[in-house]
Amino acid sequence: MDNGKWFCSKCRESRVRQLEEKLEAALLQIQELKELNASLEEKLRAATVGDAAQPIVQAPTARKPILVIGDSIVRHVGNVNKHMDVVCLPGIRTEQLRRYVENRDLGTPDTVIIHVGTNDLRRRNPDFVLGDMGDLVMKAQEKFPKAKIYISGILRRRGIPWRRVDVVNRMYEWVAQRRNVFFVDPNSWLQDGDFGRDGLHLNRSGSTKLGGLFSRIGGPKLPATGS
Numbered sequence: 001m002d003n004g005k006w007f008c009s010k011c012r013e014s015r016v017r018q019l020e021e022k023l024e025a026a027l028l029q030i031q032e033l034k035e036l037n038a039s040l041e042e043k044l045r046a047a048t049v050g051d052a053a054q055p056i057v058q059a060p061t062a063r064k065p066i067l068v069i070g071d072s073i074v075r076h077v078g079n080v081n082k083h084m085d086v087v088c089l090p091g092i093r094t095e096q097l098r099r100y101v102e103n104r105d106l107g108t109p110d111t112v113i114i115h116v117g118t119n120d121l122r123r124r125n126p127d128f129v130l131g132d133m134g135d136l137v138m139k140a141q142e143k144f145p146k147a148k149i150y151i152s153g154i155l156r157r158r159g160i161p162w163r164r165v166d167v168v169n170r171m172y173e174w175v176a177q178r179r180n181v182f183f184v185d186p187n188s189w190l191q192d193g194d195f196g197r198d199g200l201h202l203n204r205s206g207s208t209k210l211g212g213l214f215s216r217i218g219g220p221k222l223p224a225t226g227s
Contacts (some may be wrong), residue, residue, distance in 0.1 A: 010207070032208065066218035067106060067147075068117030069097065072201060073155060073210070078212030093120045094132035098139050111218045112144050113184075115152035121160060121168060130171040137179045150217055151176050153185040158199030173210065189213050 010141050012039065066084040068074050078086035085107070098211050114136065121157045133151065140149050153169040156162045169185055176183035194206030202210060 056092055065110040067109035068113045074115050076207035076212035077214055080208055081215040094136055098136040101139050101143055109147055111148045112140055113150045113152055113214050117154045126168050129168055134175050135182055149181040156187050160164055184217055185214055186210055199224045
C-alpha cells in the first residue's frame with residue numbers, strides 16, 4: 001500500500017471514531033433528557049395528590065417487621081411480602097430522606113432497608129453522596145435503635161456509568177462497616193431484562209426480584225412471598 005492510500009485509510013478510521021464518539025455523546029444526552037422527563041413526571045404525579053413531599057406509597061397504619069424506604073425504584077417491591085412496609089418517595093435525594101426519617105413516625109420495624117442515591121449521583125460528586133449517606137444512617141440508627149439497618153446499593157442502569165455506580169456502592173459498603181450496619185448490592189440479583197422500557201425503573205420482574213432480596217435479608221422467619 002502506497003503512502004497516499006495508507007493516509008486515506010487512516011483518515012477514514014479517524015473519521016469513523018469521531019462519528020462514533022459523537023453518536024455516543026448524543027445518545028447519552030438523549031438518555032439524560034429521558035431521565036429528566038421521568039423525574040418531572042414523577043413530581044407532577046406527586047403534586048396531583050396534594051403535596052410533592054408526600055410519599056407515593058404511604059406506610060400503612062398497621063406496622064410491619066420490614067420497612068423499605070427510598071426512591072422510585074422501591075415502588076412495587078412490597079407486593080412480594082405482606083410483612084413489608086414500603087415508603088416510596090420518587091425523586092428524593094439522600095439528604096431529603098434523612099430529613100424525612102427524622103420528622104416522620106415510621107414505627108418500630110425489626111429491619112430497615114434504605115435504597116437511595118441515584119438522584120444524588122446524577123448531580124453531585126460521590127464524596128458528597130458518601131457524607132449524606134453517613135448522616136442518613138446515623139439518623140436511622142437514632143430513629144430505630146433496635147432495628148437491623150441495611151443500605152441497598154445503587155442499581156446499574158442507563159444514563160449513569162457503571163464505574164461511577166460501583167464507586168458509590170463501595171463507599172456505601174464502607175459507611176456500613178463504619179456505622180456497624182449492613183450493605184447489600186442488588187445488582188447481582190438483577191439483569192437488563194428486569195428494567196422497563198425507559199431503562200431506569202424496574203419492571204414487574206425486577207420489582208419481584210428486588211422485593212425477594214429484601215424479604216430474604218429481612219429475616220428467615222418471614223415468608224418470601226405475599227401469600
